[in-house]
Amino acid sequence: MAYRPTVPLVSPPVITWRRGEVLEVRRAWRGAVELTVRQEGTGDPVRALAYPALVGDPAVGDTVLLNTTAQTMGLGTGGYALVVALPERLPADPPRGPGHLVKTRYTPLQAVVLGVDEQDSPHHEVLRDADDLGAMPVVVADLHSAVPAICAGVRAVRPGTRIAYIMTDGGALPLWFSMTAAALREADWLTGTITAGQAVGGDLEAVTVHSALLAARHVLGADLAIVTQGPGNLGTDTRWGFSGVAAGEAVNAVATLGGHAVAALRISDADPRERHQGVSHHSLTAYGRVALAAADVVVPELDEPLASRVAADVAPLRARHRVVAVPVDGLDQALRDVPVKLSTMGRGLDEDHAHFLASAAAGRYAASLLPAAD
Known part of the structure; x- marks a missing residue:
């Protein structure tokens, strides 16, 4: 007999709406503006975030429509009130240009962008038949916080390496949310950024991780790529209900396209949650169960007792992957x-x-896999 749940199958989405007035433009970074907004009714000030490419440029005195859900719930990564619209000062219609790729599809803020892989793109001819990464090293990680650290490790070996960052849609959808990506781009630590799937706001937009990888190699001319989700990992304290499973799928994509997958482990001896101590179950599940292709799994040479715990945790990964010890x-x-x-x-x-x-x-x-510099 089929299981029949005793609770409703559909849980209505929760959105908390507020109107407010912009009191202060606090700071801005690539693609985003942080504001102080006084909420209508209560008069309470809240920290808000606007993406000008989607809603226009807010100014002091503007009325704004806010989604305060994440801020009300106290979410750590996404704890901003988000500007949905400037209802009394809507931006002018943009000029009709090339591009028909719709991202954040069929949501109120769906946006049309020019995909690097679509027919109107100047790179379409390059990507139409592209099918190989030429053994390009690709570092795959679970968390967005790994990106600057991976770049630091690359630059410690090869300072001039051209690094492309591919952001998947498991966390934040707008790359503009990431101050980290903006700062790395500004410092020329990243050659370019590519947003894949429903993610939006990269230097290039791609339909899939596969086409994003090919664009990194053949359009940006990257020597090496990094693939992670955006800020805001989603987890549920279950074996499979976490957004980091996409790290295993990224390994498969790299292998399919003839790249060299390098798996970065999520390791901690400071996380208070047992499931993330030593090697996180996120890494063990993504690389041990989801990744069907082989990768080089990098194990840093750490001090005891953490080193022994990490060695025991990664032992099952040896059945499929190459486990590589790397000095720190x-x-x-x-x-x-x-x-x-x-x-x-x-x-x-x-x-x-x-x-x-x-x-x-x-x-x-990953940098050690690159050909010797001329």
């Missing part, structure tokens, strides 16, 4: 030279040293 000497300084604030789950470099060392070690190893 010199990586602490490389991490301290990163032009952004390092933070994972609210913990900085000194609070969760092993996490960042593991990502930097993956970057160091």
Whole structure:
């Protein structure tokens, strides 16, 4: 007999709506503006975020329509009120240009962008038949916080490496949300960014991770690519209900296209949750169950007792993957030279040293796979 649930199958979405007035434009970074907004009714000030490409440029005195759901729930990563519209000062209609790729499809803020892989793109001819990454190293990681640490590890070996960042749609959908990506791009630590799937706001837009990888290689001319979700990992304390499973799918995509997959482990001895201590179950599930193709799994050479725990945790991965030990000497300084604030789950470099060392070690190893510089 089929199981019949005793609870409703449909849970209505929860959205908290507010109107407000912009009191202050606090700061801006690539694609985003942070505001102080006074809420209508209560008069309470809230921290709000606007994406000008979607809603226009807010100014002091503007009335704004807000979605305050994440802020009301106290979410750590997404704890902003988000500007949905400037109802009394709507932006002018943009000129009709090339591009028909719709992202955040069939939501109120769906946007049409020019996809790097679509017919109107100047790169369509290049990508139409592109099918190979030419053994390009691709570092795959679970968390967005790994990106600057991976870059630090790469640059410790090859400072001039052209690094492309591919953001999947497992976390934040707008790349504009990421101050980290904006700062790395500004510092020329990233050659370019590509948003794949429903994610939006990269230097290039791609339909899939596969076409994003090919664009990194054949359009941006990257030597090496990094694939992670955007800020805001989603987890449910279940074996399969977390957005990081996409890391395993990214390994498969890299292998399918003839790239060299390098798996960065999520390691911690500071996370209070048992399932994320040592090697996180997110890495073990993504690489051990989801990734069907082989990758080089990088194990940083850490101090005891964490080193022994990590070695035991990764032992099952040896059945499919190549487990590579990588020294971490010199990586602490490389991490301290990163032009952004390092933070994972609210913990900085000194609070969760092993996490960042593991990502930097993956970057160091990936850089060692590149041909010798001329």
